[in-house]
Amino acid sequence: MNVPKPYLVRTGLDGILDGLQEGDPFPPERELAARFGVARETVRQALHELLVEGRIERRGRGTVVSRPKxxxxxxxxxxxxxxxxxxxxxxxxxxxxxxxxxxxxxxxxxxxxxxxxxxxxxxxxxxxxxxxxxxxxxxxxxxxxxxxxxxxxxxxxxxxxxxxxxxxxxxxxxxxxxxxxxxxxxxxxxxxxxxxxxxxxxxxxxxxxxxxxxxxxxxxxxxxxxxxxxxx
Missing domain, CATH: 3.40.1410.10 (Chorismate lyase-like)
Structure with missing residues (x-):
């Protein structure tokens, strides 16, 4: 079965979040694109979804794990x-x-x-x-x-x-x-x-x-x- 790359990226990001605590830095977009072997736009869309869900937040130039809603x-x-x-x-x-x-x-x-x-x-x-x-x-x-x-x-x-x-x-x-x-x-x-x-x-x-x-x-x-x- 051919699993869509956006799904694989999102599942991978969820796994990364499971191992982090509130306030921990989240890997940058470029690093994530290289890790999953996808275009940065695919990673960018997945990160945007996490932002909207309130699971990560922008802090300065970086991204960190948000506290619960x-x-x-x-x-x-x-x-x-x-x-x-x-x-x-x-x-x-x-x-x-x-x-x-x-x-x-x-x-x-x-x-x-x-x-x-x-x-x-x-x-x-x-x-x-x-x-x-x-x-x-x-x-x-x-x-x-x-x-x-x-x-x-x-x-x-x-x-x-x-x-x-x-x-x-x-x-x-x-x-x-x-x-x-x-x-x-x-x-x-x-x-x-x-x-x-x-x-x-x-x-x-x-x-x-x-x-x-x-x-x-x-x-x-x-x-x-x-x-x-x-x-x-």
Whole structure:
């Protein structure tokens, strides 16, 4: 049976990774091409696949083995809780905090009039100082406007909301794969060719009153999501 060279190269790279630890240098493209007896383009494509999967990463002029992806639960827990559960240090960088009017879809999701001012909070999400996500949160200002005076945007928004006595009831989420815009790629220190996981969420409290609409973009090479399912 004639096994395709790309498959042989990818299998060989997987074997090399099995013998390395996080942070170890990965062999350069030229060395790998000579080892497997293939063109450098074949090796380059296999390395790109590993980059997208988050198993290796560029560091300076070289390539090293990545640390495991941050696994986020699909639940009404905050990003902070998910990061800490994996022993990672969460952080946030404020990009935008403004009061704006939004399109009809977001206004309807928040149950506000199209002319109402909505609080928009945009932050870069960090794990151990590595940029892994870009989160845009829309909150009804008539309900959460006082956060402007009391909330530290580098901390957990969910904790601040819960501290006000608001109890999350449920959320609807949709996840899909997208490519980032040039601005998004720059904020995430990535490229427009790196696939991202786009999460759209609408959360309501225990009385069904809207809390937030969220658009969160996560680096596909840095983050994975998991859910616990049952048949009840």
């Amino acid at each position: 941050l696994v986020q639960p699909l639940s009404l827990r905050s990003y902070t809780e998910g990061a800490q559960r994996m022993g990672r240090t969460p952080g946030r960088l404020l990009v935008t905090w403004e009061n704006i009017t939004v399109d009809a879809e977001i206004a309807a999701a928040l149950d506000v009039s199209p002319s109402a001012r909505v609080m928009h909070l945009e932050r870069v999400l960090l794990a151990d100082d590595v940029r892994i996500g870009l989160e845009s949160t829309y909150l009804p200002r008539h309900r959460f406007g006082d956060l402007e005076q009391h909330f530290d945007p580098t901390t957990s928004l969910y904790s601040a909301i819960r501290a006000r006595g608001v109890k999350f009831g449920s959320a609807t989420e949709r996840i899909e794969t997208v490519l980032p815009s040039p601005r998004e790629a720059e904020l995430l220190e990535s490229t427009t060719a790196m696939p991202m996981l786009l999460l759209n969420r609408r959360s309501v409290d225990v009385d069904g009153v809207p809390i937030e609409v969220v658009r969160a973009l996560y680096r596909g090479d840095r983050v994975a999501f998991e859910a616990t399912l049952d048949d009840r």
